[in-house]
Amino acid sequence: MSSARLGTFDAEKWWRPADLATLPAISRAGSDDAVATMDELLAGFCSPDDRLITRRPMAGAVRDGLAAAGITFEHVAVDGPHEPFERNVSRDLVTGYDVEPYAVLPATAHLSDSLPDTAVVAQVNSKTWSNALAADLDLPGTGTVVRSVAELSEVVSRHRSAVVKDPYGVSGRAALVVESPGVLRAIERTLTRQGKRIELVVQEKYDVRRDFSAHVRISPDGTWHHRGIQVMTNRGLRHMGSSPATSDFVEFLADRGYHDVVASVAEALAQAGYHGPAGVDSMMLRDGTLVPLLEINARHSLGLLSLVLNERAATHGLAAHFTQLELNVPAGGGIADLCGALTRYTGGEREGVLVLNGSTLTAPGGRVYFALISQHPDALRQHLLDAVAAAGMSVRGVAHAA
Structure with a gap:
């Protein structure tokens, strides 16, 4: 069956509970505009009979280049007053297609009855959930969930350098490196001033030699298959690019039991009620430690596109x-x-x-x-x-x- 592909790339914003306190913002000029138009990247997933729905028209130069490379599709642009973008898309536009959203949001539910429950999707995408799973599997690199300013201060003090993460942050946004008392005090002031519920994940700032990700596809019946591994290029905490893993690296990971961890993650996602694409972010540290489960992206991702x-x-x-x-x-x-x-x-x-x-x-x-x-x-x-x-x-x- 052909697919209708669409979706909002800042999905975490729409999964995030409104009562959670936020970390101090890191300003990036134009970042919201850039994210808003990333939906045309979904063309890379398309087959000729697929329908791509984006919020803006696509430039002829981009479509021509994709077509020359053998990537063709039907395209529909749907702009509108609502955010997220999916609220502007009618069910008629996807009737007869298998709906493949970038991520399943509450605003996506009206488009298909076969999507996973949005509450489940939000839960398994939380860094709190993936951190708990890593702890249950007794994996290295597990962080600590803190729920108060006092807890935050105490846990950060255990590390020479720590990363404080919002449970629904993505690609370095809503994640702060704390290497000085001044940064910690700024976070404490921001959290205290808001007077909201606190839920943050604190992890050691690792000395990373290689970032990589594994990708799986989970079926509604709970079965799953492994798609492959991508090596990532990151700048700080932000994803910059991906390349295919070499056969030697894949074999090295297999010898270290990495595929068993990926299998456990896929099974846990299925048991929680999720189905669809999922990526497991992982790291190899300079001291040789394998951190097999850092975060889970239960959605499409740039690594999967790569x-x-x-x-x-x-x-x-x-x-x-x-x-x-x-x-x-x-x-x-x-x-x-x-x-x-x-x-x-x-x-x-x-x-x-x-x-x-x-x-x-x-x-x-x-x-x-x-x-x-x-x-x-x-x-x-x-x-x-x-x-x-x-x-x-x-x-x-x-x-x-x-």
């Missing part, structure tokens, strides 16, 4: 390396200029850059995601940076961010 794109590329003996750039854009510039300057991927054995989104890219700038289709992507990284310059744009921050 994996699917790699499966497409692998049929031609290539690999997909998922990456992003924050760009400064001159007045009048846009995604068509960048696409025009790139050697784009057109399928087959030819290497190239696949532009995955960016339809709304305009001055003064924004974020664009790419797949570098090659077994050896370094030359393509430089080509991408050269194309950015040729389009009259520049990279925000460090030039080697690709």
